[in-house]
Amino acid sequence: MSTPPSPPGTERDGTAVRLGALVPLTRPGWVEAGQHLLAGLELAVSDVNEAGGIAGRPLELVVRDTAADPERAAAAVDELAGLGVAAVVGEYHSVVARAAAARADALGVPFLCSSAVLDALTEQPTEWVARLAPAQSHGWRIYADFLLGAGHSHIAVAVAPSVYWASGTRVLREHLARRGGTVIELDMSALTPAALCDELVGSRATALLLLVGHPDPAVPVVKSVRHDPRLAEIMIGAPAGQPEFAEWAASLGDDGAAIPFLRYLPASLGPLGVRVERALRERLAQAPSFVAFEGYDAVVVLADVLRSHGTDRALIAEAWPGATVEGTRGRIHFSRTPGISVRQWAWAPVQVVDRDPAEPGRYRILHTG
Structure with missing residues (x-):
C-alpha cells in the first residue's frame, strides 16, 4: 500500500x-x-x-x-x-x-x-x-437582551477609558435604545467607588455594569455598591467575564456572586x-x-x-x-461576517451566567443566545 x-x-x-x-x-x-x-x-x-x-x-x-x-x-x-x-x-x-x-x-x-x-x-x-x-457586538447584544428580559432597561455603566470598553458601551447603548432603554456612563477615571454610589442613587438605573479592569477598580466598586444600603436593589453585571475566574471569588467572596457575565460554552x-x-x-x-x-x-x-x-x-x-x-x-x-474584518467562527455558543449565591463555585445559566 x-x-x-x-x-x-x-x-x-x-x-x-x-x-x-x-x-x-x-x-x-x-x-x-x-x-x-x-x-x-x-x-x-x-x-x-x-x-x-x-x-x-x-x-x-x-x-x-x-x-x-x-x-x-x-x-x-x-x-x-x-x-x-x-x-x-x-x-x-x-x-x-x-x-x-x-x-x-x-x-x-x-x-x-x-x-x-x-x-x-x-x-x-x-x-x-x-x-x-x-465578536463583541454579537455577545454583548445577547447580554443586552438578557438585561431587557430581566426587566432592566435603564442601565448605568462604570467605564474605564479604553477602545474595548467604549466599543462595548456603544453596542449596549444602540441595542437598548431600539427598545426604549438608556445607558448612563459613569467615568471611573474621575470617580471614586463612593462617588459612583452617590451617582447611582440619583439615577434611574436598575443595573450597574462593570466595564473596568480587574481587580482595580472592579473589586472596590463591587464592595462599595454591595454594602451601600441605598443600592440594595441594584443588579451588578459584568459582561466582559471578570467573575469567571477563581481570583474573583477569592477577592470578593459572597459579594462576587449573582453578577451575570458572558461566557462562551454550550449548555x-x-x-x-x-x-x-x-x-x-x-x-x-x-x-x-x-x-x-x-x-x-x-x-x-x-x-x-x-x-x-x-x-x-x-x-x-x-x-x-x-x-x-x-x-x-x-x-x-x-x-466572512458583515462588519467583521477577519475570518470569524459565527458563532461560538454564548451564555449569560452567574455564580450561585448559595454555592459560589457553581454557575447558573441565566440566558443563552
Missing part, C-alpha cells in the same frame, strides 16, 4: 512544526486568564503529538508573554515570524490582539485569535487573521469537551474557564489545517474558509 505524499512543508524529517503563542502571563495582563489560555494551548499540543503530530513531525509551542501590552505583542509577532513559526495563536486582551493582528497581517503570518472579541481586530479585511471568540459538553474539561481541571487544579477551551480549540483548528495544507504560511491563510473541525464546544468553521 502506498502512502500519500505529505503536504508541502510537512516532510517527515522529525523537526518540529512551531506555533507562536501570545499569552498574558504577567501584570498588568490578566494573569489568571493567561494561565487558563496557556493550559488549553499546551494540552492541545500534547494531544496532537500523542496522535502523531503533523505528518510525523512534533508540534512545538513557542510562548511569548504579552503582559497586556500592545507594543510588546507586536514585537513578539516580529520575533516569532523570524523564528519561523507556521502561525501564531492566542491572546486574551482585545487591544493587544488588535496590535498582534495588525502586525501579523503586515508580515503575512497567519494569526488565529482565540479569545479577544473586539469587532475591528484589523482596520481592513484580511485573509491572514481568523478568530474563534464571538452541555460533548465527548471531546468532557475529556478536555477533565484534563484541564487536572492541569489547573481548578475548574477550567471558557478561555482554556478557546486555547485548546485554537490548536485543534491549526493542527487540522497544518495536516492538510502544510506549513507554508500563505497556504494556511488560504485554508481558513475551508477549515471545518470538531472542537470542544461544537463544529468550528470560518466565514
